Amino acid sequence: QVQLVESGGGLVKPGGSLRLSCAASGFTFSDYYINWIRQAPGKGLEWVSYISGSSRYTDYADSVKGRFTISRDNARNSLYLQLNSLRAEDTAVYFCARRTDATVSSPLDYWGQGTLVTVSS
Amino acid sequence: QSVLTQPPSVSGAPGQRVTISCTGSSSNIGAGYDVHWYQQLPGTAPKLLIFSNSNRPSGVPDRFSGSKSGTSASLAISGLQADDEADYYCQSYDSSLSGSWVFGGGTQLTVL
Numbered sequence: 001q002v003q004l005v006e007s008g009g010g011l012v013k014p015g016g017s018l019r020l021s022c023a024a025s026g027f028t029f030s031d032y033y034i035n036w037i038r039q040a041p042g043k044g045l046e047w048v049s050y051i052s053g054s055s056r057y058t059d060y061a062d063s064v065k066g067r068f069t070i071s072r073d074n075a076r077n078s079l080y081l082q083l084n085s086l087r088a089e090d091t092a093v094y095f096c097a098r099r100t101d102a103t104v105s106s107p108l109d110y111w112g113q114g115t116l117v118t119v120s121s
Numbered sequence: 122q123s124v125l126t127q128p129p130s131v132s133g134a135p136g137q138r139v140t141i142s143c144t145g146s147s148s149n150i151g152a153g154y155d156v157h158w159y160q161q162l163p164g165t166a167p168k169l170l171i172f173s174n175s176n177r178p179s180g181v182p183d184r185f186s187g188s189k190s191g192t193s194a195s196l197a198i199s200g201l202q203a204d205d206e207a208d209y210y211c212q213s214y215d216s217s218l219s220g221s222w223v224f225g226g227g228t229q230l231t232v233l
Contacts, residue, residue: 035222037167044123045159045167045210047222062218095166104221105214107157109178111166 002026002110004096009115016086016119022079022096022112030054030074033099035108036081038092048094049081052102064090086119093117124149124218125211125225132231138199141228143211144192149223151192154214158187158196161208161227170209171196198230206232 008020022034036048049060049070058070069082079096093116097108126144133139143156150156158171169178171187174194186197194213198205211225 044227045212045224047224050222059221061222097167100172105154107155107169107172107212108159108167109169109172111168113166 002098004098004110004112006094006096006112006115009094009117011118011120012086013121014087014119018083018086018117020081020083020094020115020117022081024077024079024098027098029072029077033057033102033106034072034079035097035099036070036079037095037097037108037111038090039095039114040089040092043092046092050099051079083117086117088119091117091119123226124215124223125213127209127211127225127228129226130229130231132233133198133201134233135201135203137201138197139201139230140198141196141209141211141230143194143196143225145194145213145215145223146192148217149192149213149215150189150194152216154216156187156189156194157212158185158194159210159212161210162204163207167210201232203232206230 003025005023035050051058051070067085072079093114095114097111099106155173159167160170161167174189175187184200208227215221215223
């Protein structure tokens with residue numbers, strides 16, 4: 001069955017860095033776009049970034065552009081999100097989620113359980 | 122402030138029908154982009170509930186239905202059950218924004 005498992009979250013000081021991972025199984029990882037979505041405590045969902053199956057296409061929300069970098073290793077069935085210059089407002093649960101296809105408005109059919117990033121001094 | 126507007130909360134008694142609206146604009150829903158709905162039970166990850174405006178993934182009961190018209194979409198839940206109590210989010214694409222994946226602010230459903 002399809003599984004996505006995030007890891008790497010934790011407590012980090014403002015200005016610090018963190019690398020999140022998402023381990024995928026149960027499907028041909030390289031065939032799918034994967035998104036990162038985050039949810040601040042008690043708040044709604046916010047799209048963060050996506051990457052195509054071949055890594056050719058990536059994009060970011062304006063709120064993280066220039067600070068976060070998405071990447072993947074298809075040989076390891078793994079997705080990554082490098083978080084730099086972290087701010088208090090980046091505190092959130094970060095979910096990785098699979099897109100059903102490459103169309104711009106395709107839905108997210110499988111989600112991981114999330115990993116919590118807390119930015120605080 | 123979310124690009125897609127949802128009511129913060131709705132409620133209904135068991136067995137009743139409730140609807141949740143998702144209002145967008147000419148650069149997202151009104152531009153013809155699909156709307157998807159997600160259900161988030163307390164303490165869990167979101168789950169795809171309705172895709173491409175009105176389609177249910179395998180395993181989602183037909184008590185859940187979706188529709189889209191103009192710049193808005195709606196999620197209807199009939200025969201309310203206690204375990205429908207959750208947060209519901211609409212999602213689409215916006216051509217006027219960088220990156221452009223947009224979510225509604227979420228609607229908390231309370232089953233009375």
